[in-house]
Amino acid sequence: MGRLTTHVLDTASGKPGAGIEVSLYKVDGNSLSHVMTTTTNHDGRTDSPLLEGAEFQRGKYQLQFNTAEYFKKSGVSLTDIPFLDDVVIRFGIDDDNAHYHVPLLVSPYSFSTYRGS
Template identity: 30%
Template sequence: MAGGISLHAVDVARGVPAEGMRVELYALRDGQRGKLAESRLCANGALDHPVVGGAGVTAGVYEAVFHIGPWLRAQGVGAAEPAFLEEAPFRFTVTDVDQHYHLPLKFTPWGYSLFRGA
């Protein structure tokens, strides 16, 4: 896939995709934080939004925010309110708009890993 930003989340403690987790994607420009996308992840834990195909993506700094705490509570996992992890922000830079930036989140109620995947 060429161009675009995809977000994907998996609860690795239970081995399930984070279907329904709310995610936001912001473009950070000139000290301003502009929302590019906000959605809930699909059944496979992936974002289904035009930004995945490159809509609105330009070179620059972005921040993805994964709302872990509310999702865990909705799953009945027993996360307190507030949870140990309420949100997982991930700030990254798009340097080549022709490349695809796949950003998977692997998480448990106590920690997470965010990286650029293939």
């Protein structure tokens, strides 16, 4: 069975992004359905897969990472309207038997992602 996982790396400090709120949504046209919300652990990962088993289905999804709050708590000085507040990544799951890993590499002013393993 397939599964969806994520992790966050704070590229400004070179450390795992611990304590970041992550929300997962299923995308259906212009509508979003909330699937779950969790928080990254001390290693910047979630304690369990975001989706697995019967819940892991083909479709379009969105991950939302509350990065501005994380950087504020880390002591980074941000403006009243941060350049990156919530980082949103939309992606598709086409193979319901595969492992989809969607990591986030983030600083207060940039981010990148890729399909990991």
